[in-house]
Amino acid sequence: MALLEGYDISKRFGGVRALKDVDFTLEQGEIVGLIGPNGAGKTTLFNVIAGAFRPTSGRVIFDGEDITGHTANRTCRQGIARTFQVTRPFLEMTCLENVGVSVINSPRQTAHGGWQEQALEVLDYVGLLSNETTLANGLNLIDKKKLEMARALATKPEVLLLDEVLAGLNPQEILQAVELIKKLRDNFGLTIFWIEHVMGAIMSAADSVIVLDQGANLMEGPPAQVVSDPRVIKAYLGE
């Protein structure tokens, strides 16, 4: 059974139709890439799924339940975590406290230990253990991205929405990040919906790819097939 589905999702901002009848399906344990030119509506779709925006019409189904229009915090508690394209750490709080916020608000925490222990575990997992007491303010871009990821993971989600986590990383760091994302699926059975412009990463990690163009579904399929499709090339490069 599909874990996360969207039907006919539309979102209007005044006269602008940011999303037009978008459909998608994610099976449990899948990594699905979401690509499309700038302004295609990828982040808007994430905002609708994560409860930041209510869609103008359409429905989002998670684990058989209609979660359309649920608030952001409720969606998160139900098991859908997200990262932001531009990282939004709590700047005046330490890395440990940043991750602690996720821990204390998640209904799916393991019983043992306080939030500190659990937050440390997650910091260790993403490789931020040495920055435990550093204010998020003092982190460089890569570490801010790791922190963003750690906070999302610490909510113990079933679905992870990743919004351009690789932007700004060098090739070496991209390789590491892709390995991490694959590990999340393989070790924890996470289902991952992933907006990305780094095609190589999507090609190597995604099971399938959904393409949006001008707010509507353009096509979907296995990565290799999608990137060679003339419609996709046209959407990115023009005639």
Next chain:
Amino acid sequence: MKDKQFYAILLAFTGLFSLSPFVLDDYNLHVVIVCLFYTMMASSWNLIAGYTGQVSFAHAAFAGIGAYTSGILAAKAGFSPWVGVGIGVVAAAVLGLGVGVLCLRMGGIYLSLTTLGFSEILHIIITNEYEFTRGTMGLQVPGLIANYSKSAYMYIFLAGTLITLVVIYKLIHSNVGLNFRAVQNDERAAASLGVNVVRVRALAFTISSALAGLAGALYGHYLLLVTPEIPSLNQQFLVLSMTVIGGMGSFVGPIVGAFVLEVLSEYIRAYGEYHVLVFGLVALLMARFSPKGLIGLLQRRKAGVKAAAA
């Protein structure tokens, strides 16, 4: 700061203040009592303004609600002043929850303006409902104890301050406190991580208002006269100055601010109302050059000394 350390320091100060009635004359005891009143006010305002970033201008108004509720019940309805104080706290909490919920979708300047409006409306009602409040003349209220003595009031305010500080300390060092700071740092990010922003903000407003109500109610029964001066904007800006100058968002800051400014204002009393103007200017300068107040300056100095020694 570890819990044990906090309680040790608190105990030490309690001991120190307990001695004050034996060494201070009535005038100086009065200054101590007023200092404790402002400690309660500034610390509880810091809880919403410093820890959740909701700069409310209605804090003095909630103190006024506590003072007038308790005062009217005791003076007109014959309630025991202690019961009155209890009901005053509840009234302030309920109205605080109301205003908090009203302001939920607002941030920054809009929240400040709405609370400012609430504060002014309350002020107008109190001044005009002469029959209940005796307007600007002030309402004479009974004291909390049969034999009025400054020493007894010092202990009452010390107890009130201890309650306030322990409640705030417990709160900011709990999960709730972590949520407070998350909401202050970035509401949207907090919501995306499962924080119920609506509940967190309303809770902060309710608790902070209840504590202001407690301070106001006790203060009214100490002065034996409840006037619209308690819920006035003057009062509000004084509390704001104390918090900002002491150090907003730190636990100790408002306490330091309350004592420094109250003692100072006793010394420059001769210059009349100008002291509020001076405090306002100093608060402005502080906000510009040392946003973490006196506490921030001290910490910076300490860090500087350490760096120089290394």
